[in-house]
Amino acid sequence: MSKSCAATRVSDHNAWLPTEFRIVARRNELADVFTLELAGPEPFRFAPGQFNMLYVPGFGEAAISISSDSDRPERFQHTIRVVGNVTRRLQKFSSGDRLFLRGPFGTGWPIDRCPSRDVVIACGGLGLAPLRPVIYYLLHRRSQFGAIHLLYGARTPRDLLYAEEFAVWQSQGIEVRVTIDRGDESWRGAIGVVTQLMKPLRWRPESTMVLTCGPEVMMRFVAQEALAQQVRPDHVFLSMERNMNCAVGWCGHCQLGPSFVCKDGPVYTYAQIEPFLYVEDL
Amino acid sequence: MADIDIGKRYWLAKPAFQNLLDALRELGYQVVGPTIRDEAIIYGPIERVAELPIGWWDDQEGGRYRLRQAPTDAWFEFVVGPQSLKHYTFPPRQTVLEGNQQADGQWKLTAIKPESPPTAILGVRACDLAALVIQDRVFLGSQYRDESFAARRERLFLVAANCQRAAPTCFCKSMNCGPRVTQAFDMALTEGADGFVVEVGSAAGAAVAERLPLKLASQSQVTQVEQRLAALIEQMSQGSESQTSAEPDSAHHNGCRSQRQLDTAGLRDLLFGNLNHPHWDEVASRCLSCGNCTMVCPTCFCSTVEEVPLLDDSQVLRERVWASCFTSEHSYMASGVVRQTTRSRYRQWLTHKLAGWIDQFGVSGCVGCGRCITWCPVGIDITAEVAALRSPQEIDRSNGHE
Numbered sequence: 001m002s003k004s005c006a007a008t009r010v011s012d013h014n015a016w017l018p019t020e021f022r023i024v025a026r027r028n029e030l031a032d033v034f035t036l037e038l039a040g041p042e043p044f045r046f047a048p049g050q051f052n053m054l055y056v057p058g059f060g061e062a063a064i065s066i067s068s069d070s071d072r073p074e075r076f077q078h079t080i081r082v083v084g085n086v087t088r089r090l091q092k093f094s095s096g097d098r099l100f101l102r103g104p105f106g107t108g109w110p111i112d113r114c115p116s117r118d119v120v121i122a123c124g125g126l127g128l129a130p131l132r133p134v135i136y137y138l139l140h141r142r143s144q145f146g147a148i149h150l151l152y153g154a155r156t157p158r159d160l161l162y163a164e165e166f167a168v169w170q171s172q173g174i175e176v177r178v179t180i181d182r183g184d185e186s187w188r189g190a191i192g193v194v195t196q197l198m199k200p201l202r203w204r205p206e207s208t209m210v211l212t213c214g215p216e217v218m219m220r221f222v223a224q225e226a227l228a229q230q231v232r233p234d235h236v237f238l239s240m241e242r243n244m245n246c247a248v249g250w251c252g253h254c255q256l257g258p259s260f261v262c263k264d265g266p267v268y269t270y271a272q273i274e275p276f277l278y279v280e281d282l
Numbered sequence: 283m284a285d286i287d288i289g290k291r292y293w294l295a296k297p298a299f300q301n302l303l304d305a306l307r308e309l310g311y312q313v314v315g316p317t318i319r320d321e322a323i324i325y326g327p328i329e330r331v332a333e334l335p336i337g338w339w340d341d342q343e344g345g346r347y348r349l350r351q352a353p354t355d356a357w358f359e360f361v362v363g364p365q366s367l368k369h370y371t372f373p374p375r376q377t378v379l380e381g382n383q384q385a386d387g388q389w390k391l392t393a394i395k396p397e398s399p400p401t402a403i404l405g406v407r408a409c410d411l412a413a414l415v416i417q418d419r420v421f422l423g424s425q426y427r428d429e430s431f432a433a434r435r436e437r438l439f440l441v442a443a444n445c446q447r448a449a450p451t452c453f454c455k456s457m458n459c460g461p462r463v464t465q466a467f468d469m470a471l472t473e474g475a476d477g478f479v480v481e482v483g484s485a486a487g488a489a490v491a492e493r494l495p496l497k498l499a500s501q502s503q504v505t506q507v508e509q510r511l512a513a514l515i516e517q518m519s520q521g522s523e524s525q526t527s528a529e530p531d532s533a534h535h536n537g538c539r540s541q542r543q544l545d546t547a548g549l550r551d552l553l554f555g556n557l558n559h560p561h562w563d564e565v566a567s568r569c570l571s572c573g574n575c576t577m578v579c580p581t582c583f584c585s586t587v588e589e590v591p592l593l594d595d596s597q598v599l600r601e602r603v604w605a606s607c608f609t610s611e612h613s614y615m616a617s618g619v620v621r622q623t624t625r626s627r628y629r630q631w632l633t634h635k636l637a638g639w640i641d642q643f644g645v646s647g648c649v650g651c652g653r654c655i656t657w658c659p660v661g662i663d664i665t666a667e668v669a670a671l672r673s674p675q676e677i678d679r680s681n682g683h684e
């Protein structure tokens with residue numbers, strides 16, 4: 001896994017063979033979400049938006065985004081929600097354990113196209129995990145960008161991921177706005193969908209990039225709102241999710257229209273994905 | 283015969299055909315070829331010429347496959363059976379990784395490379411060679427190399443046979459994949475009345491040819507087989523069964539309806555532009571979602587990786603097995619199954635095959651072998667479905683935003 005994103009050259013590593021990493025830290029994020037921090041013998045280079053296939057012998061693999069700072073490849077993180085067989089087993093892992101994985105895979109967020117532009121990050125639920133590397137990236141180079149907004153939606157106040165970092169990000173130059181579906185007595189913030197947070201922004205549509213990740217319906221609404229604000233379709237980016245078995249374009253499961261989510265995605269421009277985004281059961 | 287030239291045409295008399303089987307075995311190949319099993323022609327080990335299905339024809343139609351005695355004494359007048367080269371390059375089940383738990387509890391993982399013996403396959407048709415070349419793009423054409431596929435493929439020796447006859451389900455000509463063998467063979471045979479015109483396509487082919495009692499083919503021998511092939515090509519281009527000029531005998535009439543065609547012009551955009559065409563519902567009302575079409579298709583490559591624990595839990599295999607887009611597992615996510623309906627699954631299959639493939643690999647995924655038509659239990663016909671999707675009165679106006 002020493003090679004970087006293996007962008008164009010033929011990989012000499014057997015595509016099925018995972019590499020072993022050490023878990024150096026583990027933390028609970030939410031009731032059913034936890035983060036594993038990993039380290040290997042060499043830095044693990046990746047682009048924000050890429051994912052790995054985590055492997056537990058006897059259980060199987062799961063595609064999980066890398067959620068940490070790509071400028072710190074000595075250690076990297078995965079934030080995982082427990083939903084089934086593999087993720088339930090991953091939850092039992094703790095610091096000091098070994099973990100196998102293959103990767104990194106997939107297209108990243110278009111961070112190299114962001115300089116001098118405004119960036120709107122609109123996400124929901126665990127969709128913040130693959131976007132957190134973008135936040136770190138932008139913050140490390142804060143002066144190169146225009147306004148940066150993080151618009152984040154979750155179901156309840158207790159479902160807000162990385163909430164303790166919001167104040168730090170705010171202080172370092174990101175406008176953080178949070179909304180939830182259902183409030184409780186203590187909630188003083190916004191209630192409603194993420195797109196409501198988009199409307200009041202001061203848009204400079206010709207020079208704004210919109211990055212979104214979350215449930216597919218949410219991403220559709222975010223994209224439509226961005227377009228309604230006159231943002232160019234090729235400046236709106238979505239991270240898609242499909243069943244994945246191989247991550248290298250051989251298993252066929254992740255197809256979305258003419259593309260493989262593992263290779264051609266998970267990050268797409270709205271312009272690329274629009275013909276397929278609204279087709280039922282595609 | 284010494285000094286074999288790639289590009290020259292040789293002649294192998296039928297009585298000397300056993301020499302070919304023997305030469306392949308002497309050079310270390312396991313030899314497989316068409317054999318009759320379970321009332322179908324499939325690949326099996328071949329030692330003697332007599333094991334070939336000489337004198338048999340396969341009648342094929344939508345949902346129908348029957349063997350019968352041929353009215354001629356030709357050797358290779360049957361067409362393609364349910365199996366293709368896929369079984370040899372990409373077997374239905376293969377182990378890709380092995381895990382062993384060590385005494386200290388840690389796992390040791392080993393990638394598995396196949397140990398298939400050098401294998402010579404006899405009687406491979408143009409459509410299946412075209413499918414192999416497509417598989418090369420799928421498994422070897424990106425930055426990732428499928429080592430298992432590569433290892434199996436490198437050990438194949440392919441003895442192609444030019445088709446003598448087309449089933450009504452065949453439309454290789456439409457797909458530009460046949461009937462003439464043009465690529466990827468080590469040796470190609472074209473049958474004549476009492477022998478074969480032999481072409482050599484590789485150094486490995488020359489090494490085998492050198493051991494055979496070959497002669498340079500005479501002009502009349504070449505003309506004889508070429509006329510027959512030209513007539514077949516003509517028949518397939520016409521889209522109806524014209525009598526072959528070389529064989530005016532009505533015995534060559536295959537007794538079935540006209541040759542299928544598939545109009546590929548603008549097909550990619552037609553399909554991706556008609557994802558909500560009402561015809562998808564019509565197909566769905568007939569399709570059983572059984573996945574037979576994906577299993578018999580020589581280019582379908584989807585697979586699922588299964589985790590197979592052995593004996594105790596200290597050893598595990600990861601096995602890659604054929605998968606079908608007609609199952610609900612195929613598009614399963616914890617949040618739900620993406621393709622819930624037969625309509626969406628058939629649409630996925632057809633649009634992937636004929637449209638998505640072009641974006642992904644630069645070629646159509648269909649070689650026109652007709653297997654999916656023959657082996658569909660209800661006779662769903664890819665050529666007819668495409669024709670219906672083209673029909674102007676059913677133009678899709680609902681595609682796009684909800």
Ligand SMILES: Cc1cc2nc3c(=O)[nH]c(=O)nc-3n(C[C@H](O)[C@H](O)[C@H](O)COP(=O)(O)OP(=O)(O)OC[C@H]3O[C@@H](n4cnc5c(N)ncnc54)[C@H](O)[C@@H]3O)c2cc1C
Nearest residue numbers: 062063064065079080081084085086087242243244615616
């Ligand atoms: C590009 C990408 C990035 C992802 N990033 C994250 C992340 O950062 N954090 C996180 O918690 N989850 C992420 N997911 C979802 C995660 O892959 C699934 O939740 C996980 O595979 C479920 O596995 P399981 O065995 O626990 O569940 P089961 O329900 O037991 O799943 C069985 C199998 O179905 C497939 N599968 C099920 N759900 C999904 C799914 N949503 N996406 C793809 N395949 C699925 C897998 O092959 C899995 O092995 C991502 C998915 C993709 C495609």
Ligand code: SF4
Nearest residue numbers: 579648649651652654
């Ligand atoms: S789609 Fe049908 S006709 Fe085309 S290659 Fe596959 S099985 Fe043959």
Ligand code: SF4
Nearest residue numbers: 569570572573575658
């Ligand atoms: S088209 Fe035919 S073979 Fe394919 S899934 Fe439907 S019924 Fe089965």
